Amino acid sequence: MAAQALYRKWRSQTFDELIGQEPITQTLRNALRDDRIAHAYLFTGPRGTGKTSMARILAKAVNCEAAPAERPCNQCRICRAINEDRMLDLIEIDAASHTGVDNMRETVIDRVNFRPGEARYKIYIIDEVHMLSTSSFNALLKTLEEPPAHVIFILATTDVQKVPATVISRCQRFDFRRIPQREMVQHLQAICQAEERRAELDALNTIARHATGCMRDAISLLDQLMAYGGETITAQQVEAMLGTVPSAAIARLVNALAAHDPAAGLDVIGDLSTTGVELRELARQTVDYLRALLLIQLGGNETLIDLPAETIRDMAQQARRFDPAALLRAIRLFSQAVVDLRGNLQGVPQLALELAVVDAALDGAGQAPSVVSERQAAPVTGLARSAPAVAPVADKPTDALAESQPVSVPGQPTVAEKPAPLTPASAPAAGVAMAPTPTQAPPAPEDAADVDQLTVLRQNWARVKELLQNRRRTLLGILTGGVRFLAVEQSQVIIGFDGNKQGAPYSARRLLEPENKATLEAVLSEVLGGPHRIIVIAEDQYQPRVRTTPAVVQPEIVSVQAAEPEAVASRAVGSQPADDSVLSACQRTGRRGARTASGLTQRFDVK
Structure with a gap:
């Protein structure tokens, strides 16, 4: 029988x-x-x-x-x-x-x-x-x-x-609810004692975690393990039977993410893949581990974590090394890897997992500002027309600011402005040399203030994250969901979202919720040193504020010969807009007359 x-x-x-x-x-x-x-x-x-x-x-x-x-x-x-x-x-x-x-x-x-x-x-x-x-x-x-x-x-x-x-x-x-892991482990211990079999606590925890609240599955697995091993059921036996990844290996992988060390993370993936670990199970267990870290960091109820108290204490120290936004991004990356691993790419089956490790490890690491061209980052020298140098940022901002860095296009102004029309100067009489009359127009105060405010926001993003983490941590995750800061115009902080990016419209709606909006405005006002309010708009509908910057007409020193009647004609006005930063540089270096005018506008064509 x-x-x-x-x-x-x-x-x-x-x-x-x-x-x-x-x-x-x-x-x-x-x-x-x-x-x-x-x-x-x-x-x-x-x-x-x-x-x-x-x-x-x-x-x-x-x-x-x-x-x-x-x-x-x-x-x-x-x-x-x-x-x-x-x-x-x-x-x-x-x-x-x-x-x-x-x-x-x-x-x-x-x-x-x-x-x-x-x-x-x-x-x-x-x-x-x-x-x-x-x-x-x-x-x-x-x-x-x-x-x-x-x-x-x-x-x-x-x-x-x-x-x-x-x-x-x-x-x-x-x-009926799923049975909590602690109660399931206690029941398994009672069964082992009655059956006169010994089992390690880690082994029973692994069984209960794999059963996902189903007591019948847990007892059936315990029955199978009693026939598998000797007198003592060990965690290694459970992992070998279930094909699960050792918890120590998952902890090593997460430590590599916290240290922004993708090489160490790839080593863990390589070691596990050579031992025949099921890669999708590895990705799923990593998601569960990162979720537990997030719940611990956010002060979630222990019933949601459903882990032993000793494990929670160890993971709490590890959770302090992460930013909530980084954990959210890592969870999304490894969740997507679970889906991508279904394809099982021949030759490199672990590629999706490796990409998730590298992306998550590099997130938050100190890097150069993204999407900044060499021409834009170069300092102002001589008479060359170039964009202002980008100030170094102390802490890497989240996507909301990292994506808002303007891109310099050769021959195009970095800010959508229209220069005020210039009145062509009358040509002097033949044989007369025109003396320079240096006049400098002051930089537009509103433009400078707006650029400074956006720069201040970037440079103090670490302070913004700290304030948001203390007041409303969910905002950090929302700001990484496809929205970015576009500009600061007077007392308005413009936040844009890409309507074609998945999740971006949802993040924009979350930002406009009363509590989220009030908290973010209070933090921005504190960092920027004045009352500011946020405006959320689709990026394709945003048009930068058009400002009129008075330009300077600086005639060039020309020696007109009587034999050249074309010099009597008016000079054509250049179409390049004035650059406040270049103009300020010219003021500091003392360049005047034709040098300043040639640096700001195109030269006059003498006909």
Whole structure:
């Protein structure tokens, strides 16, 4: 005779033995004590959480011959008959194999009026009730609504959405939850002690984590491990059987991300791939680990993390090395790697995982400002026309600022401006040399203030992140979701989003939520030194503010010969706009006259 499966041997037989469903247990106990037994119950929840076990316990309790407080006793003839599967008044129906209306009529409807033979109540347990057809539900509906006084229906399902609302409304509904990992480990320890087998705590934690709240899966896996190893079940045996990645290797990989060391992360991936680790499982476990770090860093409830207290304390130290925005980005990268690894690229199957490691490790590392051309970053020298040098940034900003760096295009102004039209100067008489009359126009104060404010925001981005982390950490994640700072115009901070980028419109809407908007404006006002408000706009709809900058007409020293009558003609006005930074440089170096004019505008054409 085949040995009995461990999950059947250790199936819960009383209310006290049912793990992780205390609210449901207490409710049914009180109903039994007060004799308020309903005619129909609906048990719904994930698989392996005790729905059918609870149905059998309830069937014993309502028929038990012991005192109400001791039910079920498992000692009376009714309890023993149910435990031994020989109770004729307990009818268990598998709805998956009895879906038709004829099956329902034959099994339930035609026999429900017969009184129980030996018990007080006739119990119908219909498992996976959502598999019944529409006709079967309709046929059962009237009987379920007004059954005979000696009949109790107990319906169980893992997909309550497929059960008609008319059926749900006629039952008392109980939602079973996934069993927490701590309670599952304690139950596995009790089973190992009763079976006289030893198991490491890390091994039981790995089993419970792999079971994802399903007690039946955990006990089945424990049964398999008892046949796999020796007297002691170790974590290495569990990892070998499940094909999971050692937790120490995941910790090494995350340490490499925290240290911005992609080489160390790639070494971990290489070592694990050569040992035959399933790469998608590695990516999934990394996502779970990073999620736990994020929850620990944000002060999440320990029930959401569902890890031992010792592990949480160790991970808390590791979480301090990360920025919340970096963790969010890393979780997205490795989640995408799980999807990309389905392709299983021949030759380099771990490529998607390696790309995620490099991208996550480089995120937040000190790097040169992105998208800045050499011409734009070069300092102002001589008479050359160039963009102002980019000030070094102390801390690498998030995407919201990193993407907002302007790109210099040769021959084009970096700011959308229109120079004020210049009045052509009258040509001097022949043979007369025109003396220079140096006049400098002051730089536009509004333009300079706006450029300075945006620069201040970039240079103090570390302060902005610190304030947001203390006041509203979710904003850090929103600012990395496809939005970027475009400009600071007077007291308005312009934030743009790319409508074609996935998630960017959602991030823009989140920024405009009252609490998020007020917090971000308060932080920006504190950093920029004055009241500022934010404006969120689509990038393709944003037009920089047009300003008029007075230009300088500086005639060039020309010696006009009498033989050249073309010199009498007017000079054409150049089309290049004045550059405040170049103009200031000319003022500092003392360049005057023709040198200054040639640096700011095109030369006059002498005809």
